Amino acid sequence: MEQPFRLTSEVRDNCLVITTAGYVNNVGGEAIAAEFNRHFEKGIRHVVINLGQSRVVNSVGMSFLIEIIERLEESGGKLVFSDLDPAVEKMLSIMGLFQYAGKQKTVADALVSLAGAGKADG
Amino acid sequence: MTDAVTLKMTLPKIPDIELVALEGLDRLARHLGIAEEKIGEARIIVTEAVVNALEHSGENNPSVRLEFTMTTNDLSIFVRDYGKGFEPASVEDPDIKAKLHTKNKRGWGLNLMKSMSDDFRIESNRNGTKITIKKLLR
Amino acid sequence: MSRRTETGTLAGHSGTPIEALQEAFRVLSGAGSLKEESARFRSVIGDYFRGDEVRLLRRTTGEWESMGGGPEGTAGALPSPAAGVAGASALEGESVRIVQRLADGSDVGVVLLRGGSGNPYTESDLITLRLFLTVFENAYREMIARRNEKDLIFSLNHRVLQLNSLIDTGIEVSKITGSAPPHHLALERAASLTNASKGVLRVTRGGRTEEEGWFPHGGAPEGGAPGSGGISTGFDFGGETYTFQLFDKESRNGIIPFDETDQLLLDALSKQVHASLENLYLHQEALEKQKIEQDIAVAASIQQRILPKSLPVIEGYDIAGVNIPSKSVGGDYYDCIPLPDGRFALVIADVAGKGVPAALLVSSFHAYLTAYLEADLPLVELAKRLNRVISRASTEDKFITGFFALLTPSSGFLETLSAGHNPVFLRRTDGTLQELILGGIPLGMLDMDFPYQSETLTLGKGERLLLYTDGIPEATDPRQRLYDEDFPLRDFVSGKVPDRAGTFIEELIADVKKYTGSAPQNDDITALYLMKL
Numbered sequence: 001m002e003q004p005f006r007l008t009s010e011v012r013d014n015c016l017v018i019t020t021a022g023y024v025n026n027v028g029g030e031a032i033a034a035e036f037n038r039h040f041e042k043g044i045r046h047v048v049i050n051l052g053q054s055r056v057v058n059s060v061g062m063s064f065l066i067e068i069i070e071r072l073e074e075s076g077g078k079l080v081f082s083d084l085d086p087a088v089e090k091m092l093s094i095m096g097l098f099q100y101a102g103k104q105k106t107v108a109d110a111l112v113s114l115a116g117a118g119k120a121d122g
Numbered sequence: 123m124t125d126a127v128t129l130k131m132t133l134p135k136i137p138d139i140e141l142v143a144l145e146g147l148d149r150l151a152r153h154l155g156i157a158e159e160k161i162g163e164a165r166i167i168v169t170e171a172v173v174n175a176l177e178h179s180g181e182n183n184p185s186v187r188l189e190f191t192m193t194t195n196d197l198s199i200f201v202r203d204y205g206k207g208f209e210p211a212s213v214e215d216p217d218i219k220a221k222l223h224t225k226n227k228r229g230w231g232l233n234l235m236k237s238m239s240d241d242f243r244i245e246s247n248r249n250g251t252k253i254t255i256k257k258l259l260r
Numbered sequence: 261m262s263r264r265t266e267t268g269t270l271a272g273h274s275g276t277p278i279e280a281l282q283e284a285f286r287v288l289s290g291a292g293s294l295k296e297e298s299a300r301f302r303s304v305i306g307d308y309f310r311g312d313e314v315r316l317l318r319r320t321t322g323e324w325e326s327m328g329g330g331p332e333g334t335a336g337a338l339p340s341p342a343a344g345v346a347g348a349s350a351l352e353g354e355s356v357r358i359v360q361r362l363a364d365g366s367d368v369g370v371v372l373l374r375g376g377s378g379n380p381y382t383e384s385d386l387i388t389l390r391l392f393l394t395v396f397e398n399a400y401r402e403m404i405a406r407r408n409e410k411d412l413i414f415s416l417n418h419r420v421l422q423l424n425s426l427i428d429t430g431i432e433v434s435k436i437t438g439s440a441p442p443h444h445l446a447l448e449r450a451a452s453l454t455n456a457s458k459g460v461l462r463v464t465r466g467g468r469t470e471e472e473g474w475f476p477h478g479g480a481p482e483g484g485a486p487g488s489g490g491i492s493t494g495f496d497f498g499g500e501t502y503t504f505q506l507f508d509k510e511s512r513n514g515i516i517p518f519d520e521t522d523q524l525l526l527d528a529l530s531k532q533v534h535a536s537l538e539n540l541y542l543h544q545e546a547l548e549k550q551k552i553e554q555d556i557a558v559a560a561s562i563q564q565r566i567l568p569k570s571l572p573v574i575e576g577y578d579i580a581g582v583n584i585p586s587k588s589v590g591g592d593y594y595d596c597i598p599l600p601d602g603r604f605a606l607v608i609a610d611v612a613g614k615g616v617p618a619a620l621l622v623s624s625f626h627a628y629l630t631a632y633l634e635a636d637l638p639l640v641e642l643a644k645r646l647n648r649v650i651s652r653a654s655t656e657d658k659f660i661t662g663f664f665a666l667l668t669p670s671s672g673f674l675e676t677l678s679a680g681h682n683p684v685f686l687r688r689t690d691g692t693l694q695e696l697i698l699g700g701i702p703l704g705m706l707d708m709d710f711p712y713q714s715e716t717l718t719l720g721k722g723e724r725l726l727l728y729t730d731g732i733p734e735a736t737d738p739r740q741r742l743y744d745e746d747f748p749l750r751d752f753v754s755g756k757v758p759d760r761a762g763t764f765i766e767e768l769i770a771d772v773k774k775y776t777g778s779a780p781q782n783d784d785i786t787a788l789y790l791m792k793l
Contacts, residue, residue, distance in 0.1 A: 001706070002141045025138060055162075056144060058169045059230035066218065066227045073222065087162030094237045095230055096218035127612070128730070130661060131680045131701040134713050145706055153657040185713065187683075187697050 002056050009035050015046040015114055017107055021053035028054075029061030036068045045077030048110040052083025062095060069100045078102065080110040127153055128191045133172060135184035140172035143188055150192045151259075160259045163238050164197050167255060171201040174231035178251060180205035192259075196240075199255040207246040280308055281395055288399035294318075297403065298327040298368075301396050305370070308392070309385070311378065315371040324369060338369040349390060353380035360393040363401040368393070444473050446533045447504055451475045453529075454522040456490070456506035457515075464501045491518045493527045495534040498541070504530050555615040560585060562619035566626045568595045574604055574669050580761035581788040582769060584731070584781070591618030591660075592729050592784035593626060597633060604669065605633050608681070608727040608788050609662035612702070621654050625662075625703070639664055639677045643700065643712040647679070650704030659704040663696075663727050665790075672719035672792055677712060679703045682733060683745065685753045686717065687724040693754050724764075724791040726753050731785035735772050738779045743772055761789045 005028035006021040016039045018032055036047060047068065051057065065079075072079055080102035081092065092098060104110040129146045133139045144165055151161045168190075175186040183204035191198040213232055221227045236242045241256035284304045291297035298316050305314045315329035317338065324338065338357050339348035349358040356372040370393060374381060444461065451459040459475035494503035504526060509518050563585065571579050574596075581594050591611030596604055609625060611618040628649050632642045642664065650660060661681040667674050678684065680702030683695035700712040719725065735743040743749060752771055758764050765787055772785065 001145050001708075004138075023138065023141060027137075056141070056165055056169060058140070058166075058173050059234055060173065060228055063221070063227040063230065066221050070222050085162060086159070087166050090163060090238065091166050091234060094234055095216075099218060100222075128734075129612075129680065129702065129705075130682065131705075132678060132697050132699050132713070134700070134711055136711060142701060142706060142708075142710070146701065149656055149705070183698070185698060 005031065005054075007031050007035060009039075011039065011044065013111060013115065014044065015048060015111055016044045017048045017050065017111075019050040019053065019107075024051070024054045024057035024061040026058070026060040026064075028057075029064030032061075033064040033067050036071075040071055040075075040077075045072065045075055046114040047072065047077070047079045048082055048107055048114065049079065050082045050107050050110075051085070051088055054088070055085055057088055057091070059091070059095070062092065062097070065097065065101075066095075069097065073100060078114060080104055080113055082107045082110040126191050126193045128189065130187070130189045132185050132187050133176070135176045135179055135186075139176070140169050143168050143172050147190060147192075147197075150190055154192060154194050156192075156194060156259055161197070164199075164257045164259065167235050167238050167257060168199060170231040170234050171199060171253060171255065174235070175201050175203040175251065175253070177231075178205040178208065179203040180250075194259070196259055197257045199257065200252070201255075202250060202252045204250040207248050207251050210244045210246055280304075281391055284392060285395045285399055288396060289402050291399070291403065294400065294403075295327070297396070297400060301392070302328050305372070305389070305392060308388070309372060309374075311375065313371075313373040313375075315373070317369040317371070318366055319369075320364075320366040327368070329371075338371070349386055351381055351383065351386045356381050356386055356389055358386070358389055358393055360397050362397055363404055368396065446529045447473065447475050450504060450526050450529045451506055453525050454491075454506055454518060455510045456518070456522075457508040457510050458490075459504070459506045462501075462503045462505075464503070465499060470500065491523050491526055493523070493530045495530055497534060497537050502530070502533065552615075556587070559591075559614070559616050559619035562616070562623055563591065563593075566593060566595075566623055571596045572598050572604065574667070576669055576793055577667075577790060578761040578793055579606075579788070579790045580765045582765050582786065584769070584785040586731065586781045586784050591622040592731065592786040593622045594727070594786050594788045596788070596790075597630065599633060599636070599666075601636070602669070604667045606665040606667060606725070606727060606788060606790060607662065608729060608786060609660050609703075610681070610729040610784075610786070611658065611660045613658055617655075617658065621650070621658055621660065621704075624653055625650060625660050639666060639675050639714040640712040643677050643679050643703065643714075644709055646703045647701070647705070647710055647712075648707065651707035654704050659702040661702045663699075665725065665727070667719070667790070672723075673716065674719055674725075675714050675716045677714040679712070680705065682728060682730065684728075685726045685750070686719075687726070687753055687757075689720060689722050691754050693750060719790075719792045721792055722757075724753075724757070724789065726764075726768075727788040727790075729784060729786040731781070731783040732768075732772055732787065734783055735776050735781070735785070736779055737775050738777050743775050748775070761791050764789050764791075 003022035005023055005025065007018060007028070009016060009018045011017070016036065018035055020028065020032065022028070024032070032049065049065070069079055071077070079100070082104045083106060084092070084103060089103065102110070102113055104113055127150050129150055131143065131146060133142060147161060147164060147168055151158070172186060172188065176184070179186055180203070185204070187202045189200040210232075215233050216229050235253070235255060238257070239255045240258045243254045245252045287300050287304060288297050291300055298318075302314045302316055306312070313329065316327040317324040318327050319325065337350075338359055339350045340359065349356070354374050357369065359367050359369045361367055370389060372381070372389060447459050447461045450456070461471075461473045462469055463471035490505050490507035492503060492505040494501060496502070506518065506522070506526060508515050509522065567583055568581070571581055579596055581596070583592055583594060585592075591613065592609070594608045596606050598604055607629065609622065611621050611625075625646065628646055632645060637645065660679070662679045663676065663681040663684050664679075665674055665676045665684075676684065676696045676698070678697050678699035680700070683697045686694040686696055688694065696715060698713045698715040700710050733743055733745045733749055737743075748771075752768065756764055756767055758767065768787060769785065
């Protein structure tokens with residue numbers, strides 16, 4: 001069976017990197033949002049969410065990510081997803097999340113893309 | 123030509139019960155020798171279908187009935203709940219633009235099921251809702 | 261095998277003409293050439309017609325030529341066979357003249373002359389000589405046949421190596437049991453036997469190439485496929501077309517055209533591959549069939565042991581059940597078990613899978629079920645435990661769907677649980693149907709404490725319960741349409757209300773059979789019907 005949800009995070013180059021594992025359900029989504037909010041309050045505006053270890057996600061869990069996008073939109077920040085399973089990527093695409101968030105193959109690529117975005121921002 | 127395998131279950135409304143459905147799906151796929159990556163989208167459809175059905179399953183019978191019929195080429199998913207039903211046509215397709223800056227960010231299930239499946243039928247009345255989905259496995 | 265050449269002749273003939281003719285055949289057919297046979301014939305005839313002069317002549321196209329015994333001149337008087345006739349003869353008292361057409365189209369003539377002192381020839385002498393000449397003809401025919409055979413072998417001699425190789429290929433090809441495809445080996449052999457420098461094998465289905473193998477590389481040659489000018493052959497098997505093509509026959513003088521023998525060799529190899537593919541298929545099919553038949557017998561006996569011989573009588577109720585095993589014997593089970601406290605357990609179950617493993621699993625299910633029922637466990641606990649033990653007792657793709665109902669006859673109180681089984685129909689007195697579906701996952705699907713649920717209801721007078729397995733809703737008509745739960749099964753259950761449970765079962769089975777018509781029964785058909793009187 002799918003593993004229960006777990007979350008780890010670290011801040012690299014002023015970027016928050018959230019890595020999940022297991023099923024991202026509503027509780028998982030809420031946990032991601034809470035972790036983001038904690039760092040957002042401290043001024044973090046660049047976020048990478050690595051879903052590589054989450055084979056299953058549901059739309060309720062994902063809808064919490066819209067909240068993250070919303071806050072970053074308002075503050076000139078940016079969210080990038082990494083390590084997406086093709087089916088999860090299709091799901092996020094149908095939900096329209098990539099209109100506001102980026103996607104990269106790896107966390108490293110995501111960090112590079114955010115560094116570029118940072119420079120462009122000023 | 124290909125043999126169909128069927129799996130039926132009734133799932134109670136308890137947290138993460140959809141994972142049991144996914145486990146059943148995985149087992150059917152393994153039984154038929156279907157590669158894991160071919161059922162990735164089916165897994166999302168099933169997750170959404172079960173979560174959605176349980177959410178609408180109502181007080182009297184908070185459970186959903188689920189049937190999978192799988193061949194090496196496709197998967198049929200039948201989900202039924204015993205809630206009070208709704209008018210499918212009145213459900214608007216969600217839009218991320220509208221979801222931003224509003225309180226309700228949920229309500230993606232039906233749209234995801236429709237978008238990701240190859241055939242989608244819904245029948246809803248006051249005795250509940252039946253959804254039949256066909257997904258090609260490729 | 262060849263006959264030994266007799267050195268002697270029929271010196272001092274005695275005995276009947278039949279014996280003489282048999283002896284003549286033995287002597288003549290031992291000859292190695294026409295000349296030798298002619299000499300022996302003269303000697304045989306000379307012995308038989310002692311004292312007479314024997315002349316033998318032969319013509320292939322024009323003039324008669326002496327084969328011994330006298331000058332050609334005597335031939336002038338030989339009769340000529342009419343067109344389409346093998347012989348002619350003339351009897352003139354002191355001479356007999358006979359002509360016989362031989363198998364090679366030439367004529368042989370015999371002139372028999374008697375000196376003045378003897379009696380004139382009779383009709384009997386003519387017949388005897390004709391018989392001897394027929395023997396000559398037969399012996400000659402056999403000689404030619406022997407020679408042709410030798411010639412044939414001789415002419416094939418230079419292909420012996422290739423033929424041997426072909427036979428080897430045949431053996432290797434037929435030995436292969438599926439690991440390396442025989443057609444690749446055949447292509448390689450065909451190319452090396454014919455000195456082709458390139459070859460390709462294509463397997464196509466409906467015009468689409470499914471497989472392509474090149475000789476000598478495996479992949480397509482550099483510079484693309486060769487142009488025309490090669491030879492090709494092929495066959496159809498299992499909906500696929502196999503085509504062998506050879507290009508660029510090499511020789512000391514460069515590339516030369518393929519000859520007829522090359523084509524024959526390629527055809528022969530292709531035929532061998534075709535035959536070996538067919539053999540392989542038939543062999544596997546036969547093995548499978550044999551195994552399946554044994555399996556079915558064992559499974560059927562296991563299943564029969566646990567199915568009820570008869571159902572108990574429940575006061576105030578009528579109950580009937582049926583199990584019609586399919587050809588391949590699934591693992592269906594049903595029963596109505598009286599419990600110590602006066603209740604009855606109605607059970608129906610269906611194992612995913614067929615054959616012995618399925619039957620064995622039902623057998624252990626049956627053992628656990630009866631033990632747990634005796635222990636008076638609540639239904640949800642019973643299901644939870646059955647799920648556990650069956651998970652551990654079976655491989656992950658084996659599970660059992662089941663429906664359990666505990667009936668308290670006095671009150672009509674029913675507690676039911678469906679473990680991933682088909683919905684059970686409860687027909688209320690007003691004709692409406694209620695589907696009993698509450699329960700959980702199939703037993704053995706997941707090794708976990710699954711939270712099974714049960715439901716309770718009360719059966720009123722005249723109300724009925726139908727439990728059934730997949731064999732009914734998955735029965736198909738000749739157009740592959742299901743005897744579906746929604747239609748027509750639902751309507752049947754709702755519409756049929758006979759007085760006896762047994763009648764309902766009989767009519768249901770008849771309706772399913774009528775629906776399926778000539779379509780084969782794919783799965784066990786099992787049903788259990790309870791009605792409150």
